[in-house]
Amino acid sequence: MNEYFYNLAQISAQIANEEHPDVIDPKWILSQWHHETEDFTSEMCNDYHNLGGLTQTTPNDTPQPDGDFWYMQFATFEDCASYFGKYLKYYEENGIFNATCLEDYVKALKDGGYFGDSLENYIAGCNNAYQEEFGCC
DSSP states (O other): OOHHHHHHHHHHHHHHTTSSTTOSOHHHHHHHHHHHTTTTTSHHHHHHOOSSOOEESSOOSOBOTTSSSEEOOOSSHHHHHHHHHHHHGGGGGGTGGGOOSHHHHHHHHHHTTSOOSOHHHHHHHHHHHHHHHHSOO
16 A cells, blocks of 8 residues: 555544544545546646646646546645545535545545446446555455
């Protein structure tokens, strides 16, 4: 397991769970980040500290190739992790705080429009990442 990014996922989960103690598992966040960043090797990850493919409406030099937004750029991974924890709260109405497993977490994100990929593909990618990071299901 990538301890550095897992520690950041714990920070994100702590922020997200401020009003819903221990619902969002940092393992789910780490698995999502692993999937989004191609095992922490993508340009968005390494050059812009963007762990989740997070976008914004304000134009910059990193346009989203499959959408009408631009990728956010963070000064540090810690900045991204803090932002991500706050950002997850936007998915409350989509059931993110009712999640009991990785699949429920991903479904809430899909229902809120977080990603354009099919639910099945995204779940498969996150499940594969989970297995790589934690060695089990």
